[in-house]
Amino acid sequence: MQRLQAFKYEIMPTSEQQRDMRRFAGSCRFVFNKALALQTANHEAGNKHIGYVEMANLLPAWKCEFSWLKEAPSQALQHALKNLDRAFTNFFEKRADYPRFKKRGYGDNLRFPQGFKLNQANGRIFLPKLGWLRYRNSREVLGTVKNVTVSNRNGRWFVSIQTQREVEQPVAHGAPVGIDMGVVRFATLSDGTIYPPLNIVKRYAADLRKAQQAMSRKKKFSSNWEKAKTKVQRIHVRIANSRRDYLHKTSTAISKSHAMVVVEDLQVSTMSRSAAGTVEHPGRNVKQKSGLNKSILDQGWTEFQRQLEYKMLWVGGLFLAVPPQNTSRTCPQCGHVSGDNRKTQAAFACVECGYSENADLVGAINVLRAGHARLACQVNGEVSRQQQEPSERAA
Ligand SMILES: [Zn+2]
Numbered sequence: 514m515q516r517l518q519a520f521k522y523e524i525m526p527t528s529e530q531q532r533d534m535r536r537f538a539g540s541c542r543f544v545f546n547k548a549l550a551l552q553t554a555n556h557e558a559g560n561k562h563i564g565y566v567e568m569a570n571l572l573p574a575w576k577c578e579f580s581w582l583k584e585a586p587s588q589a590l591q592h593a594l595k596n597l598d599r600a601f602t603n604f605f606e607k608r609a610d611y612p613r614f615k616k617r618g619y620g621d622n623l624r625f626p627q628g629f630k631l632n633q634a635n636g637r638i639f640l641p642k643l644g645w646l647r648y649r650n651s652r653e654v655l656g657t658v659k660n661v662t663v664s665n666r667n668g669r670w671f672v673s674i675q676t677q678r679e680v681e682q683p684v685a686h687g688a689p690v691g692i693d694m695g696v697v698r699f700a701t702l703s704d705g706t707i708y709p710p711l712n713i714v715k716r717y718a719a720d721l722r723k724a725q726q727a728m729s730r731k732k733k734f735s736s737n738w739e740k741a742k743t744k745v746q747r748i749h750v751r752i753a754n755s756r757r758d759y760l761h762k763t764s765t766a767i768s769k770s771h772a773m774v775v776v777e778d779l780q781v782s783t784m785s786r787s788a789a790g791t792v793e794h795p796g797r798n799v800k801q802k803s804g805l806n807k808s809i810l811d812q813g814w815t816e817f818q819r820q821l822e823y824k825m826l827w828v829g830g831l832f833l834a835v836p837p838q839n840t841s842r843t844c845p846q847c848g849h850v851s852g853d854n855r856k857t858q859a860a861f862a863c864v865e866c867g868y869s870e871n872a873d874l875v876g877a878i879n880v881l882r883a884g885h886a887r888l889a890c891q892v893n894g895e896v897s898r899q900q901q902e903p904s905e906r907a908a
Contacts, residue, residue, distance in 0.1 A: 514682045516827065518656065520674045522648040524663070530643055534663060534670065537642070538621040540585035541593040546614050547575065548597050565598040586642045592624035622664040629661045631674070638672060648672055666753075667746035685830030689773035691881025693840070693873045694814050697859065700763065701873035703881040708763050711813070713756050721748050760817045768824035775884030776818055777876075778834040835883040844868055845878045 526534065548568050555563060569591055576582045582590065603609035630639035636650035640661065656678030664671050691703040700708040714721075724745045731738035767774060818834065825832035841861075843850045849865035855872055856862050862869040 514680060515677055516656070516680045517659075517675065517677050520652070520654045520676065522651060522672055522674075524638075524646045524648045524670045524672045526643075526646055526670055530646060531670070533643055534623065534665070535621075537585040537589060537623050538665070539617070540582050541589055541623060542615045542617065542621070543579070544572070544575065544582070544590045545593040545597050548594055549612055549614060552597075552601070562601065565594060568594050568598070584642070586623070586625065586628075588626050588628070588641075589623045592626070622662055625661045625663075627660075629658065631658055638674070646672070667749050668743070669750065683827070683829040685772040685825070685828045687769075687771040689775070689881060689884070690767070690771040691775045691877045691879070691884060692767075692777075693876035693880060694777065694779065694817075695873050698873050700817075701871070701877045702767070703874070703877040705874065711756060711759050713752050713759075717748055717752050721745070724748055756813055760813050760820055764817060764820035764824050768821060768828050768830065771830065773831040773833070773884065774821055774825055775833045775835060775880050776821065777837040777840060777880055779814060779818075779837065833884045833887060835880060835887060837880075840879040840883065841872060841876050843879050845870075845875055845882070
C-alpha cells in the first residue's frame with residue numbers, strides 16, 4: 514500500500530532568506546485576499562462562482578499590475594488560490610464558515626509542489642527563489658518527496674516534507690474498542706483504559722502570565738521588549754510541543770493494540786462556533802459553553818481523531834466515527850434510553866434495570882456498539898447486492 518507521510522523540521526534560514534519568506538508569504542496573502550474580495554463582489558452581484566482555473570488565469574494580469582508579485586514563486590501563489598478554492602468548497606458543503614481575509618502573521622505558509630532538492634546527508638533543502646536552507650536533521654526522510662511547505666510559527670520557521678512510499682500491507686491486531694472523549698478524562702476506552710486529561714495550558718498558565726506581564730512592562734519594540742516577547746513565544750512553542758507529544762503517544766498506543774477503533778463524530782468545530790453565536794442569534798449558555806470549548810481546544814480532540822484515523826490506516830486497521838446520538842443515555846445492559854440514566858456528569862445508573870457504571874465508560878461501550886451496528890449494516894448491504902447479481906444475469 515502507498516503511505517503518505519509528512520516529515521517536519523525546523524529550518525535555520527539566513528536573514529535574507531527570512532526576509533524573502535516573509536515577503537513571499539505576504540504575496541500569497543495578497544493574492545488570497547484579492548481573490549476573496551473579487552469572489553465576494555462577484556457573488557453580491559449575483560454572478561456564478563469563479564472556479565480555480567478561471568481565477569488562476571487572472572494571476573498574470575495581477576503580476577503586471579503589481580510587479581512585486583513576480584518575485585514570489587508562482588506555484589506558491591497558485592497554491593494560495595487553491596487554498597481559497599478549498600475554503601469555498603468547505604463553505605458550500607456547510608463544513609465551514611464563509612472564507613475570511615488572511616491577516617499578517619496568521620497561518621503564513623508557502624507551498625512548493627516542485628523545483629525542490631533534498632540533500633539529507635548535509636541537512637539542506639533547496640527551494641525555488643530561496644536557495645539552499647539548512648534544517649535540523651532529526652530523522653531520515655523516507656519515500657519520494659511530493660511537495661514541501663514552509664511555515665512560520667511564533668517567529669520560528671519550519672519545513673514540512675510530504676512524501677509517498679510503498680509499504681507492506683500490515684495486519685492490525687487487538688480487540689475492537691470504542692472511545693469516549695471527555696474533559697475530566699481525556700479518553701476512556703470501552704475496555705476500561707483511561708487516559709488522563711492534558712491540561713497543558715493550565716500547567717503553563719502561571720509561567721505564561723508572568724512572561725506576558727514582564728513583556729507589558731517593557732517599552733514596546735525596545736530590545737528588552739523583544740527579549741520578553743521571545744520568552745512568551747517560547748512558552749507557546751513548549752505548550753504546542755507537549756500537546757503534540759501527548760496526542761501522538763496516545764494515538765500510537767491505541768492504534769497498535771486495536772484492530773478497530775470507534776469514536777464519536779464530535780464536529781468540534783460546530784460546537785466551538787455555536788457557543789459564541791452571531792450578533793442576530795447570540796449563543797445560549799455562552800459562558801458555560803465557552804469554558805467547555807476552551808477545554809476542547811486545549812485537549813486537541815480533533816487533532817487526536819485525525820491522528821487516530823491515519824494511524825489506523827497505517828496498521829491496516831479500521832477507524833469509524835459514529836454520530837453521538839444517545840451514547841451517554843443508553844443502558845449497555847438492557848438498552849433503556851433515558852436522560853435520567855445519567856445521574857451526574859460522572860455517574861450512570863439505569864432507571865430500568867439498575868445497572869451502574871462510570872458514565873464515560875458507558876459512553877465508550879455505546880460508541881463501540883454503534884460502530885459494530887454500522888459495520889453490520891455495511892456488510893448486509895454488500896451481501897444483498899451480491900445476491901441481486903445472479904438474478905440480473907438471469908434476466
Ligand atoms: Zn438498564
